[in-house]
Amino acid sequence: MSRVTIADVASAAGVSKTAVSFAFNNPDRLGQTTLERVLGVAHELGYTPHPAARALSMRRSGTIGVLIPQGLSTVFANPFFSELIQGLGEGCEEHDLTLLLVPPLDGSLEGAIRQASVDGFISLGLTPDDRALEVLDRIGIPTVQVDSVASAEHPAVNVDDAGGAEAAARHLLGLGHRRLAIIVLPPARGQVQSTPTAARRLAGYRKAIKDAGAPEPRALVAGISVAAGARAFETLSKDRQRPTGVLAMSDMTAIGVMSAAHSAGLHVPDDLSVVGFDDVPAAEWTNPPLTTVRQPIVEKGRLAARMLIQRMRGEAVESPAPLRTTLVIRNSTSEPTNLDLPIRRR
Amino acid sequence: MSRVTIADVASAAGVSKTAVSFAFNNPDRLGQTTLERVLGVAHELGYTPHPAARALSMRRSGTIGVLIPQGLSTVFANPFFSELIQGLGEGCEEHDLTLLLVPPLDGSLEGAIRQASVDGFISLGLTPDDRALEVLDRIGIPTVQVDSVASAEHPAVNVDDAGGAEAAARHLLGLGHRRLAIIVLPPARGQVQSTPTAARRLAGYRKAIKDAGAPEPRALVAGISVAAGARAFETLSKDRQRPTGVLAMSDMTAIGVMSAAHSAGLHVPDDLSVVGFDDVPAAEWTNPPLTTVRQPIVEKGRLAARMLIQRMRGEAVESPAPLRTTLVIRNSTSEPTNLDLPIRRR
DNA sequence: CCGCTTTACTAAATCGGTTTAGCCACAACG
């Protein structure tokens, strides 16, 4: 009771394998009667071409891989990623491509890349010297990067991280804040170096702060999760001089900060202003609604997918200009007050 | 400059293809010196086995497919799905499997199933008579269902939808609500019949309402999104007698209801109680925090993945008992007040 | 009726691996 192959259909219909293949992929090359007979027999037997055999023979698998920087459970805890997948999905579905999620295989993406039977890759947040990139072009699979550094061989789609970050910091400074803390995105698996995205955002924050002549901000690294954001708040609140404003590089982290601040008896934004980054949908419903930097995540994904598809067709593609980011002011930021309010547990 | 194949490595190292294959998959069968030479040459040439060829030959691709009921952009707008993927991912990563997302191909899952080169499928929310199931066992790919109806051939992992729904309704009734509205999940692609999940939850709500002797609830179908929830509220608010409590089958929809209610000048929970379903992470941070029915989504995914992996090994698996659901009471529900308050726009 | 083009189909090569069966040289054993 094994699988029905093309040979089974061929012999059942009294024709060659070629004829069966033609019936599906090149029907014009068969006569009316034969075509119908073959198709009939195939249907009756429940024949389905073996995808791997097809992929081997046609040199295309009809799927594109998404190189994700960490385990699925880490990455999908951030709605940012869901939105990106939505965009990638839109691009793919236009061309009947499926999406393969490729997380690192015991810590290494290179191994995982080899395993994957795909026609192209979307990579996320890779530093330019990541060894995964070498493997990719050694194998010769077209790749489009997201949130990385564009290069001739590896086009990338990015957003204006620096500009967004600068606007966020300027907003806080403009409200009168001087003691700021920055919560930095963690570096990628096994790396020390921060991701290109984190570096650009940090530069943006710093520029605004320097321009305003405000004191050097406290910067600390925290994971992208509500829990990590809460821990970051705990650390900050132990400082001699608690910051009055927090610039978080991720909405999830910002939400964690707000939640921990709330538990500590602080009021956001009166006692602490918080601004996030990404503008995930949830940012709109939090209490208070989160001031954050919007980036067009879905569009970013869609664009990346389309670029990759072009590349897979052999067409050249150029990295587009960084997509616009905009500051969305909601209610988690205000003028600093109660500057020296001690933290009271309630 | 095409791909390096096993034959290239073989001739460069002066051995047979078999030897090269052994070097990677069966190193014991080669002598020390040969082994090292082959491995060395392979590395030098940057050899990587072709995944499709490997899959064809070994009859396994190392990936499992997730049969998703709608387009990626629809499905991933619901955090429920992200969480499920987290669970599936945990199960997969334990065995170095990757995850292929398989959305319907122009409306039909059957076509998409054939395309996919996978060793097993996880299906979501299929009705027992869905034609996709026929295709699946005709091809003979092991499948585990999620949120469906278990059968001998197609084991399923489910949660206690009815119990959770009943608890939700009882909660509202216990607070004194009598005029309830139910927001039902939409049926799957192209179907009229509601999904098994929706049917079970509806039954649970109805049972509680009937037991309490409360009047027949208003039931209306709405998509799983904040926007759809908001539209549902608009519809409800046009009724002669606005409901005092809303039972939504999805947190996203519930959030939409709350948000629209807020815009209409109603206070949740004083003017309208809302209870959701799923307990996605965002439910905790909404304003007010959402009362909802928690189901162990990540665990559900993890369990489904593990069951599938067992099945792929040829072991028999039984459908487990439905996973427990628990009512999580937060602040979106209270005793009904202001019963006849007109809706004022503000 | 001849030569030439179409039409309808097939045999065999190909994609790039894994695996089975077996060969050969050498050592151990009786």
Add this chain to the structure above:
DNA sequence: CGTTGTGGCTAAACCGATTTAGTAAAGCGG
């Protein structure tokens, strides 16, 4: 010395499709 292993390697079959090159028959103009 003959037999029997055994370690180390290879030739060839196989996985299941697509595709190239080609053949036989039919059609057709002259």
